[in-house]
């Protein structure tokens with residue numbers, strides 16, 4: 001049942017007696033709780049926020065509405081980890097409800113300064129006519145994880161020429177100066193990114209828009225992130241209002257990036273190549289990156305999309321975050337690989353291995369089954385029309401990842417995965433694999449899949465493409481079948497089990 005506005009904008013202490021216990025009881029019996037992904041204790045999770053490294057821990061916060069699975073009053077919930085693999089729930093970091101964040105502590109970022117972690121976020125407020133007034137706010141977290149809000153907003157106004165859709169500050173330091181990008185909408189309802197500068201994180205000077213060659217690309221750009229790596233500038237953002245085009249832009253909202261010369265911080269000109277989607281799956285939005293102490297650029301995203309219902313809604317919780325991915329650049333594309341730390345999930349396991357030529361058939365192998373695992377599969381010497389894997393499979397359910405040799409496309413099909421998802425987001429995603437990539441020349445397809453109780457992340461050909469999706473099979477659907485149709489192919493695979501009871 002949909003909540004009323006009054007119910008949606010309640011703070012956690014305004015919950016009815018027993019309301020949270022009821023959500024917890026529903027969640028305890030939900031078969032889709034994840035084994036190794038970050039998920040909310042109750043209610044709804046959305047964007048990752050404040051991804052950073054501070055005092056020996058990776059800190060990862062997320063947007064959280066504790067009292068239901070709709071987008072209600074948002075908190076920042078805090079998790080931390082010393083290895084990017086095992087995350088500990090710390091608790092609420094930023095509570096909304098103050099004069100400048102009365103209707104939500106919206107997305108933002110974190111940066112260390114003078115031994116403290118500075119959290120810069122959008123305070124969402126609504127007036128009596130329900131018109132938004134966004135403020136960019138600062139909260140400071142100390143060594144004990146205690147968060148104190150700075151009394152006043154650090155940016156109180158939306159610059160002239162832009163609407164109230166103005167949010168999601170992402171801060172970085174360049175020499176002695178701080179810069180920040182903010183997602184915005186122009187008065188003509190096109191999206192863009194704003195650039196600000198500050199010496200102290202408290203006083204910000206508006207510089208203007210980042211000038212791209214995409215003056216009219218969707219109606220709003222959410223969650224911008226600017227970073228530099230390998231001598232290049234990268235602008236990541238989540239544009240809304242892009243129409244599907246061949247295999248691209250099939251999710252209701254997109255997330256992607258532009259790579260180019262480092263942003264000119266004086267002229268704000270960004271010379272870049274074309275927009276690429278970050279992920280080819282169904283559920284991926286609002287990514288945020290951080291710079292690790294050993295110099296890596298790591299990305300985490302929300303494994304969900306706004307404005308869609310999900311099958312766990314009836315069980316009192318919704319959504320999770322993706323695994324952390326390490327970025328690198330190849331040509332004009334970002335390559336995304338699971339962070340090497342993920343191998344720690346394997347523990348003592350050597351992995352169960354199998355190898356076989358599969359000829360016009362579908363085969364299963366001893367030990368290859370499960371509901372939470374990592375599976376590596378290399379397919380070579382492939383002269384079949386169609387090769388692939390059915391997983392989370394039973395007589396009635398299966399999710400299929402397959403490569404179609406004729407049109408050189410990789411396809412993810414969740415039309416029979418289990419509980420149905422919103423039709424608005426479709427059931428099949430496909431993408432052409434880069435023709436001149438080394439793997440194609442050698443006719444090899446490498447799939448590295450992280451399957452959890454209700455999700456799959458498929459890294460294709462060492463991170464050339466990633467398909468990230470929620471799936472909602474029954475726990476009995478644990479089968480894995482490897483197939484080659486219209487020819488034969490050599491398969492080599494390894495599985496590690498990650499079921500944590």
Ligand code: FRU
Pocket residue numbers: 046047063074106107108122167168222223285286306
């Ligand atoms: C993206 C987003 C952000 C906003 C936050 C609110 O999913 O809409 O733009 O800050 O979610 O939860």
